[in-house]
Each structure stands twice: as structure tokens, then as C-alpha cells.
Amino acid sequence: MGERGRPRSFDRANALQRAMELFWAKSFEGVSLSDLTTTMGINPPSLYAAFSSKEALFREAVELYRSTEGSRIWSCLDIAATARDAVFGMLRKSAEDFSRTDKPRGCLVVLGALHSDLSNTAVNRDLADLRVQSVMQLQERLQRGVEEGELSQAVDVQAIATFYVTVQQGMSIQARDGASREMLLATADCAMVAWDGLVAGQA
């Protein structure tokens, strides 16, 4: 039961990686098939045979982003010992990753397809869902803090989660506009200054 037919002549994973970085740098609508085939080093029929369509390729690129770049940012929610460390770690990792010199700046999930065209409605909704998910993820981590006794039950976990995700999403814009790593880290620090007040009990 070996592989039938002519074998693929390019590395699919490598081509996907290149496509991901292209979408990351220029968004779904900003990348043309011509851009993709040039960067991936293949012709259109090979792209369609391996990835079905531009939209399907983008979805795979987003999944690759989430399992690599995105994971580095959000994994500390599970790792950090306290809710505070989870939030601070997420912001610090965002500041660091958004200002890498060898990668596009900012977050693919935030910048990848902000506007809903006629042609990208599904892609746009997918990313919006992921952004909403990230609020939920943080909210659940804060709720865990409540249940573990770290945070008061009077704390408004939804408002706090929304606030810190808002800061993190704004950092994508700042990173795109050239903010230095130091400034992004300073922004994370500023956001954490609110922590003690936010978890004091009064929403």
C-alpha cells in the first residue's frame, strides 16, 4: 500500500511555513496567488493540489501559527503558578515575540483578516472567533485563580480578561507601527500596575 502516482517534488511543510509568514506579514487579502507561488517556489496547480484553495491554505497557516508562535504566547496560562504570573507572562511574551527582528511584527490572528470582504467572510469570522476564544481562555485562567483562593470571588473576571486581551491586541498595532521591544515591555508593565487594584475585590 505504497504511495501511488508521481511524488510531490516540494516540501509541503516548508511551503506552508513560507505561506504562513507571508500571510502574517501581509494579511489574507494582502497576499495574492502570485505572491504565494513565488514565495513557496511552486506553480498554482501544485498549490491547489496540496492545499485546495487560498482560503484553505490560510486556515492551515493560522493553525500552524497557533501551534508555534501563538502557543509561545498563551502557554504560560497553563504553566504559570498564579493568575498574575499568567497575565504578566502573556503580556511579556507578546511584547517579545511581536518585536522579533526575524519575524513579522504583531499577531497573525489580530492582523490577518480584520475586514470582512465578500470573498473572506469565513476567514474573517474564524479569526474573530479565535480572538474571542483568547478572552475566554484568559477569563478561565482568572476563574481558576478565584477557585484556588488567589483572587476574591468579587473580582470581575470577564472585565479583567477583556482588559488585558485589549492591551495585548493593541500591542499588535503598536508593533506594526514600529514600537521598540522596550516600549512594548513598558506597556506590559504599565498594564500590570493595575493588577492589585483590579483584584482588590471591587469591580
Added chain:
Amino acid sequence: MGERGRPRSFDRANALQRAMELFWAKSFEGVSLSDLTTTMGINPPSLYAAFSSKEALFREAVELYRSTEGSRIWSCLDIAATARDAVFGMLRKSAEDFSRTDKPRGCLVVLGALHSDLSNTAVNRDLADLRVQSVMQLQERLQRGVEEGELSQAVDVQAIATFYVTVQQGMSIQARDGASREMLLATADCAMVAWDGLVAGQA
């Protein structure tokens, strides 16, 4: 010295207003000439005669946005009696305006052209400049607070200005993702919880 030639048959200001709301809702790249002519109720030659090009029309639309919608958000920097009221007012007005039901959600300057295509490089840089300007504007207001004795000279006005603009820019993303007015206002409140700590002197 009256007007020569056939008079324009449409209201230029009204057409510009409609174009502005279209760009606001769908971004520069997301709006086609066909979209524009349909919404403005004119044919392509009339658009080009009155506005020169899609890019020039976008620039005028951004200026209209800044002098109306944008002004409502940033004018409190000059009006508010204290630096704190200036920041809080800017965030509150953003939360309110970004969640209006009769207008596109979020900010045209933030969402209007985030990625730089081959065709929109200039437009993209213009908006990026405006975003950097908004940090400078807030920073100058904070500096005024220092000079008036409201804030300590040890305060890091650049970091604080960047932080609050980051929150405001993140609110554009949140607004696009459907965040309620209450949640946006709660985010503004959360950001202000950091104020006392931020202006305490230690950066």
C-alpha cells in the same frame, strides 16, 4: 467670475461622507471603485473629476474622519482640566463612539489600512503617522500635567502615553469583534485603575 462649465450634479460633501463611512467600515483595500460609485451615487468619471483618485479620496475621507469622529475622541485632551481627566475622557469617548449602532465600529485610523500593499504604501504610512501622532499628542498633554505640577517629574510620560494609546487601539479590535459598550467602558475603567500607580513617580 462665476462658475464656468456644467455644474456638478451631486453634493460633493455628501458623497465624501458616504465614501468615508465605506472606508471606515471596510478599509482602503476592502473598498472597490464599484463599491464607491454605487454608494456615492455617481459614475467613475465623476469620482475622478471630483477626487482625483481612490487614494486621494481616501485621504480626504481620513481628514473628514479626523475633523469629526476623531475630534470628538481627542478634543478632551485640550478641554479636560487634569491629565487624568484627559486620559479617562479619551478612553470613555472611544468606548462610546466605537460602539455606536449607527456607525462602523472601531477607528478608521487604526483599521483603515493596516497592511502595506504595493498599491497603498503611502496611505498605510499616513495612517501609521497619525497613530504615532496620537501617542505624541497624549504625551504632550501628560507633559503639560508635569509642568503644571499635577504629575511628578519622575513620571515616564512616554510609557504612560503609549500604554493608554495601546489600550485605545486595542479597543478598536474589540469593538470590531462585537464587544458591548458596557464592556468597552469597563476596559476603560480597568485601564484607569493603573493611573495612581503610574503617576506615583516610579516608572
Added chain:
DNA sequence: CCTTTTCTGTATCGATCGATAAATAAATCA
């Protein structure tokens, strides 16, 4: 060998992009 299967390169599809040429209509100037 020949058939089947799958991938590859070339060349191009119809649709849409931003932008205009050409002819006509409506105003002022002389």
C-alpha cells in the same frame, strides 16, 4: 511491457481591479 495514478509546467480562464476615452449635456462668456 502497459495501465493507472498523481504531480508538474505552460498557458490561460472569466471576473474584477483602478482608471479613462469618447461623445454628449449643461452651464458661462463673448
Added chain:
DNA sequence: TGATTTATTTATCGATCGATACAGAAAAGG
């Protein structure tokens, strides 16, 4: 009145968009 000027409508322009038809090439099955 005619000449001039500007705006309008219609019908496109060349370029690019995402996506494919087609024929040849490279593998496995028989």
C-alpha cells in the same frame, strides 16, 4: 447666437485577481 468650459453617461482599457484545462512526466500495480 456661437464658442468655451466643465460634468455626465456609456463603454470600455490593460492589469491583476483566484482558480483551471491540458498535456507531459514520474511514480506504483499488474
